[in-house]
Amino acid sequence: MKRxxxxxxxxxxxxxxLLLPHLLSSCTKDDPAPEVPFDGxxxxxxxxxxxxxxxxxxKAKGIKVKILEAGSQIGGRVRSLxxxxxxxxxxxxxxxxxxxxxxxxxxxxxWGTNLKNFAVNTIDIDEVSSxxxxxxxxxxxxxxxxxDGDFTNAQNFVASLQNFSGSGVSxxxxxxxxxxxxxxxxxxxxxxxxxSSNSALGMGGVSESLQARTHDGARLALRTNPMQDxxxxxxxxxxxxxxxxxxVTSIDSTGDKVLITDANGNQIETNKVVVTVPIxxxxxxxxxxxxxxxxxxxxxxxxxxxxxxxxxxxxxKKNFWGETTGFLWGGESIANCFSAGVGRGxxxxxxxxxxxxxxxxxxxxxxxxxxxxxxTELDTIYGGxxxxxxxxxxxxxxxxxxIQDWGKDEFIQGGYSYPMASATLEDRGNLGLPxxxxxxxxxxxxxxxxxxxxxxxxxASAERVTQEIIKSITGE
Ligand SMILES: Cc1cc2nc3c(=O)[nH]c(=O)nc-3n(C[C@H](O)[C@H](O)[C@H](O)COP(=O)(O)OP(=O)(O)OC[C@H]3O[C@@H](n4cnc5c(N)ncnc54)[C@H](O)[C@@H]3O)c2cc1C
Numbered sequence: 001m002k003r004x005x006x007x008x009x010x011x012x013x014x015x016x017x018l019l020l021p022h023l024l025s026s027c028t029k030d031d032p033a034p035e036v037p038f039d040g041x042x043x044x045x046x047x048x049x050x051x052x053x054x055x056x057x058x059k060a061k062g063i064k065v066k067i068l069e070a071g072s073q074i075g076g077r078v079r080s081l082x083x084x085x086x087x088x089x090x091x092x093x094x095x096x097x098x099x100x101x102x103x104x105x106x107x108x109x110x111w112g113t114n115l116k117n118f119a120v121n122t123i124d125i126d127e128v129s130s131x132x133x134x135x136x137x138x139x140x141x142x143x144x145x146x147x148d149g150d151f152t153n154a155q156n157f158v159a160s161l162q163n164f165s166g167s168g169v170s171x172x173x174x175x176x177x178x179x180x181x182x183x184x185x186x187x188x189x190x191x192x193x194x195x196s197s198n199s200a201l202g203m204g205g206v207s208e209s210l211q212a213r214t215h216d217g218a219r220l221a222l223r224t225n226p227m228q229d230x231x232x233x234x235x236x237x238x239x240x241x242x243x244x245x246x247x248v249t250s251i252d253s254t255g256d257k258v259l260i261t262d263a264n265g266n267q268i269e270t271n272k273v274v275v276t277v278p279i280x281x282x283x284x285x286x287x288x289x290x291x292x293x294x295x296x297x298x299x300x301x302x303x304x305x306x307x308x309x310x311x312x313x314x315x316x317k318k319n320f321w322g323e324t325t326g327f328l329w330g331g332e333s334i335a336n337c338f339s340a341g342v343g344r345g346x347x348x349x350x351x352x353x354x355x356x357x358x359x360x361x362x363x364x365x366x367x368x369x370x371x372x373x374x375x376t377e378l379d380t381i382y383g384g385x386x387x388x389x390x391x392x393x394x395x396x397x398x399x400x401x402x403i404q405d406w407g408k409d410e411f412i413q414g415g416y417s418y419p420m421a422s423a424t425l426e427d428r429g430n431l432g433l434p435x436x437x438x439x440x441x442x443x444x445x446x447x448x449x450x451x452x453x454x455x456x457x458x459x460a461s462a463e464r465v466t467q468e469i470i471k472s473i474t475g476e
Contacts (some may be wrong), residue, residue, distance in 0.1 A: 036061040038473050040271030043068060043260060045251075045287075047242045048076020049455050050442045051276040052235035053462035059238055061470065066270075067238065068262070070247035070277075070411040073228075074239065077101060077278075077412060078455065080226030081313065081402060095345040096226040099311050099404035101455050102338065102352060104222070106215025109451070110459040114234060121223035125326050128343030132322065134330030135185060137380050139321065154182035158189050162210035164203045170421040171198035171206070185330040192335035195418040195453055196307045197357035205419020205427070212425060212450030223344045247411065250288045251275070253438040272438050272472070274465055276458075279431065279445035280306040280413040291435060300427035304445055308360040308407030309415025312353045312374060313340070315400045319349045320385040321378075331381075333363060333373050351378075356415050364405055371401045416453040417445035428452055432464065437472040440465050 042058055044051045047069035058065045073083065081097040104122065106112045115122055132139045135151060145151040157175055164174065171190050175198065178186065183198075191198035194206055222230065232239060247263040257269045281287065283301055292298075321328060321339060328337040334353050341348035353374060355363055363370040378386035391400040406412050419427070425448055432446035442465035447457030470476075 036063055036470050036473055038063050038271075041065065042272045042274065042469065043258075043268060043270040044274045044276060045248050045260075046070075046076060046276035046443070047074045047244075048276060048443070049078060049231060049458035050444065050462045050465075051076070051274070052231065052238055053459050054274050054276065054442055054466055055238040055241055056235050057462065057466040058469065059241070061466075063469075063473075065238070065241060066268075067242040068246040068248055068260070068268075069242055069244050070263075072244055074242055074244075075100075075228045075231055077406070077416070078227050078231045079404070080228040082226045083228050093315070093341060093345060093350050094347055095341055096222050096224065097313055097340060097350065097352065097402075098227055099313075099402070100406070101227055102221060102340070104220040105217065105451070105454055105456060106213075107218040107220060109215035109456045110463075111455045112215065112218070112220060115220070115222075115230070118230075118234070120225060120230060122220040123223050123343040125219040125221055125343070129324050129326030129339065131327045131329060132325050133185060134328060134381060135181060139328060139330075139381055150179050150182050151185075154178055154186050158186060161190065161203070162207050164207040167202070167204035167424055168422050169203045171201045171203055173421075174203045184332050184335075188329045188331060188335040192354070192356050192359075195309065195356050195416045196305060197359070200305060200307070200357065200418070200420060202303075202419045202421040202423050204421075205423040205425065208425040209419070209450040209452060212448070214450070215456070221344065248277075248287055250290075251439060252290045253435055254290050258438050272440065272469060274440045274442055274469070276441075276443040276461075278306060278412050278414065278443065279304060279417045281411065284413065289435065289439070294430075294433045294435065296430045297433045297441075300423075300430035303420050303423035303427050304417050304431060305420050306414035306417045306445070307357045308364060309354065309356045310360045310363055310370070310406065311402075311404040312355070312371060313402040314351050314353070314371065314374065315391040316349045316351070316386070316389045317391055318385070318389040320382050320389060321351070323348055331377055332359060333370070333377050335359060354415075360407060360415070364407055368403065370403065371399050375399070418453060425450075432461065434468060434472075440468055 041064035044055045044067045047067050051067055055065045055067050077100040079099040081099055104111050130141055132141055133145055175186055187198045191201045194201050248260055249263050250261040251273055252259040258273050260268045325339045326342055331337055336354040338352045340350045340352040366373060375386045375390060406415055428446060428448045432441045434440045442461040444452055444457040446461045449460040451457035451460055
């Protein structure tokens with residue numbers, strides 16, 4: 001009964017298809033004795049995907065755990081429009097609109113398997129839609145571009161990414177032989193997709209990750225349930241263990257116990273800590289560590305970037321980009337442009353745009369005017385239809401849009417981590433090095449399974465870090 005009420009609060013109806021709450025992995029009062037005997041407790045810093053899953057596994061093992069989160073909501077970079085009360089009226093969409101992660105990569109990946117286990121309704125983006133590609137301000141299907149040699153060469157370059165071997169080369173350097181007219185296209189398909197731009201993204205790091213990846217690479221989206229709701233539902237067992245609005249500023253592990261201090265000067269003592277904050281936060285030294293971070297970790301940190309990132313969602317009165325269009329590749333201020341209603345909305349008239357790297361810095365400086373920059377680019381491709389059909393507020397004539405500027409979010413400060421030219425997969429491993437047997441690190445940037453920068457990477461890092469903690473307790 002209690003569970004039913006919770007599902008309702010989270011917006012999960014029968015349409016969400018969530019049937020199997022008993023599959024939750026955490027302990028219930030009926031569970032047998034703890035698997036890991038430990039008198040102490042563990043504090044997890046950050047209530048994003050990695051932090052929640054870490055706490056969930058530790059709790060299931062009978063370990064006392066608490067989560068400290070700087071922000072005012074659970075989910076981190078999984079954030080859905082429907083949960084943002086101050087923004088919610090800006091979109092008429094009848095499908096989940098995401099401000100952060102929107103694609104589930106791999107039907108058999110960790111996150112894909114979770115969705116399957118809970119019978120959550122999804123769409124396979126590639127089954128319900130086709131991507132379109134922009135060259136010379138014209139948007140067409142891949143098949144319609146095939147006679148264009150430059151397009152074919154560009155797509156061959158994208159497809160061969162995972163065959164690259166070597167290091168010290170940016171994508172831009174590797175693509176130097178391709179003509180200028182395909183530069184924006186491959187920047188959107190590679191540099192922007194992996195969190196940055198072709199000038200900063202390293203070929204070696206991306207190639208190694210793609211080779212390490214084991215899932216089928218399918219692209220799914222949730223049909224009815226916002227991603228943040230499913231994340232909170234999935235980790236319901238640790239929800240009450242989260243203390244919000246608690247920004248950790250220092251972690252001192254020089255004594256017998258670890259002393260954690262927050263921005264208000266409050267202190268907590270614990271036995272072990274798992275830090276899951278975004279790598280941008282560590283790079284900016286927003287948390288001070290004593291003893292300091294391992295040398296190999298700080299050295300690797302200089303080779304893993306996390307650039308500015310913005311999500312812009314715009315509603316239109318008409319779908320002028322094609323009812324069956326999925327992603328549009330090749331734009332600049334619309335580098336990653338997803339037709340968010342495709343296959344899931346009666347009203348398929350919303351674009352969800354993700355811009356990373358230097359272009360995101362440029363747009364961020366424009367503030368709300370960035371929406372006009374985006375409309376202007378769309379107008380150039382679609383003969384003025386963007387400005388003609390954009391939805392506006394009846395009274396104020398303001399364009400109806402939502403801007404989530406992740407680079408300006410104090411506790412995120414960017415999009416997701418990416419390898420710079422000189423980075424290797426070993427650097428990811430070094431980002432997860434512990435300080436002694438007391439301070440551990442997880443989060444998407446530390447993933448070595450090939451899924452860094454995604455929800456799967458965050459989940460895989462939680463599985464890795466909990467094994468490390470258990471080993472530090474049991475010695476096995
Ligand atoms: C625009 C955008 C689009 C994306 N698209 C996709 C996608 O389509 N598919 C996909 O799989 N992934 C996508 N991602 C990436 C995905 O969202 C992340 O990889 C994943 O959510 C990271 O989880 P995490 O737990 O590692 O970090 P986070 O979710 O960032 O969690 C870290 C938490 O730490 C908190 N924190 C920070 N500083 C402190 C502090 N000092 N004290 C306490 N708490 C602190 C933060 O508030 C945050 O809640 C996208 C990300 C963005 C930004």
